[in-house]
Amino acid sequence: MPIRSATIHGELASVIRVLSKIRDLVGPGRVDEFATGTNGVERSRPNVGMYRTRRSFGVIRPATVDQVCRIVEYFDDPDLPIGLHIVSTGRNWGLGSAEPARDRTVTLDLSDLDEIRRLDIDAGFAIVEPGVTQGRLAASLAGTDRMLNVTASSAHTSIIGNGLDRGVGLRQQRVDDLLGLEVVLPDGQLVHVGWWPEEGRRTPLYPYGLGPSLLQLFVQSDLGVVSAAAVRLLHRPKAQRVIRLGFAPRNLISAVGALRRWVAQGLVGGVLKIYDTVSAASYGGSAGGFLAHLCIDGTERSVAAISSLILEEAVSSGLFTDATPAGREAGGDAVVAMVEGAYSGDPSYNDGMLEATLGQPAARVDEHGLGWLFFLPLVPFSGEDIARAHGLLAQVHEETGVRAGCTVNALNADVIDFVVTVKFAREERAAERAHRALDRAYELFSATGFMPYRLDIDHADWVDRLSPDPGARELVRRLKKTLDPNGAIARGRYS
Template sequence: MRDVGAHRPRAIAGVARPQTVAEVCAVVRCAAADGRRLYPLSTGRNWGMGSGVPATDENIVVDLGGMNRIRSLDLENGFAVVEPGVTQAQLAEELRETPWLLNVTASCADTSVVGNALERGDGSVRSRVHDVAGIEAVLPDGSVITTGGLDTWGRYRGRVAGPDLTGAFVQHNLGIVTAMAIALVPRPQSFGLVHARIPRDQIERAVSGMGAFLRRGNPAEGLLRVRELSLVPSRGDWTLPDGVDPDLFTILGPLLGSGETVRLAEELLRKALLEVEGAEALRVLDATAVMPDDPLYTRALMAQGIPTCRGVHNALGVSSCDQVDAGKMGFLALLPQLPMDVRSTENILQVLRAAAECNGTASMMEWNLVSRNLANGVIQIFFDRDVPDAPARAHRFRQDAGGLLRGYGCVIYRSDIDNSAADLYAQSSPGTLSMLHRLKGTFDPGGLLSPGRYSISA
């Protein structure tokens, strides 16, 4: 199995492609009887984190891509119930000309809505874990459960009384999720798109200013990003995507709401960035008026809830997403939570630059401003797969940077197949690990599902 991240290859025991919940139950029961291990995936486009490769050897990959029904669409209350094979493009098309949008990600239009939400991916409006209202899952004994108000007929009725186990299935391996209730985004009156290109020596002030803007209150919706900050070593055979300017970084993201709220948000944002040199050139575009030949067209589509593959193609130099895992450009993703004050940002950037220099590997940083206090960081580590030692250097950078960030109190919030179990152990207290062990042992005493993936062995 090919993997754009060049993780350690795994031996695969087989592939199952169930089309219905009943078939998933049958796969689970057969695997339990035969002593096999199962590794479910939605569309396998978890790029930079392992793609569709299991965390351990000798798993049967359970490909859920054929389960691609939109079971229900509640256009009065703004919920969709979808199966794992439903893609961003499929659901977004279903929502066209309705009062609702999908909280789309910057990844491929054919990525799974369910899979990305379970992995805590970030959308254009908010972190997608906040979209998860309820799930349906097949447990390791072959039984089916629902959580959060999703009923057995595939309808979402709202949160119900009593304990809600929905969160237990996020970044865990307690069951195979076969459906999810997704909260949609109200279609706004105005689609603003923030854009500014700023000199890299202003990055600490810019991150701090954006944090201050959020703490004072952003009247519009939309997940703003500080992105495309390059960490480039002075030596080595390193690479970055075409068109990246190491001397600049970008502030980008949607402002959604009424015309008045978007204008007010723009005014407050400009005030928050007064001390950032170059921020005077910040502009807020009408996302609906951005033309296809504009470099911002991809982000303008995202702001409108329209997924696209253009960003992936441009970054990795491919013409089809089917080429990503076999293409010339490789990349890994390291995803830490990052503070937004000036001093902490200076310290973090200093140690990350040292890691880049030591390993002769380039990367790009992004702050996804998901809250008023912490950002979801995205560190994309690029390498040329035709250079013999480049993948190994990229993986060493990931290990070095991850350890350094943890030393500064920056937790890893989403991990890859090589590090998910280790990250869980390193960042959890003994009491938490004990509780997770008991939970896994109760649901999956035989260790049937996704061994090594955010897991404590049963």
């Protein structure tokens, strides 16, 4: 016990020394230190998932990229036994929010790096810092020929943070929006990987470069600190229509087959969405039924023609009910307005839905209202596989008493993002049941081959058991040891 106590106090003394240097660097009000407890340094920071609070030594909020470089350099010290946990805005709700995956870290909060450094409508890119939210950049593009690939989450979420964790937008997976990254390496060096604009000449937006593509090294990674990103801006379609199709559970396999055929033939723009029987009623569907939203975009004439074709096929198939064009002009509700707005690059309706779901606005989600967990596996895009995934959720319900909702996001004609959500009362017993259901979902889905593509902080240790090749995991560890031998950046959810 005395040895353990001495270790704790030795760690604390070294951290206090480095935080004192960083306070001199960044100025007053930008470094928080946490008091010691009997088990070391502890802090209480609520999170909407009610995950265990990790022990942490403090939070640093730099104001410039130069400060980030210096801070990382301070932590590149073999005598400093802790590393930096990096957050953009900290709104990674349902997966841990701003909490680190491991104990004994210092949080590097990049939310004050919030500059849109460059916006090039003609070329189709923006250079943004981690604190730039999707709502802010989307508003900057209003009325232009370009739009941002936005998610269905709050307008106050970070573009970079979500992209680096492979979040899913309404147009494509967010990682596909990343053209290039500005990265602070663990020794404090600043580098640019992927594509980056050059002064004096215009180059094509090509993220792969020459030789091995380095951009993906820093996605779901603890190999560097991303201080800015070049983000692709999409062409805004001339016309858009959202079609709403309901179908009964007995028609799930056949209806998914029809939806997949339309996606495969290029008739559907953006990410097709299917809400399950738990959530469909909340989103304007019939009780006990599924609800799909399809986005059709292009020119006025092509949208009219494709919409007419899909509606005609949907009705004649006998599989679908409520086959209607959705939207405000067609009597659509607030949810349809949110979906329609997000497809067109406008997340301004999203926060209304967030508050309706959890009972709190974005700024208070982590402190108040309902609890919320996410489980995010990938499933083959087939009716049989989607039915099997729903069967696994039914088994989770039978075993734990927790009924989860889910939304299908079709990433392409072969793969879907099967978004599982668990809402629960924010009290200890309900949280225990919700987390037991989450654990069971990990076990059942992974045993079936439906692997998660994002992890929460309590399942970071699953990364090895979910990876198909141990040699590949060992290669990642070798890269980490080479680039960050002193552990300047703490181990994250994927290491």
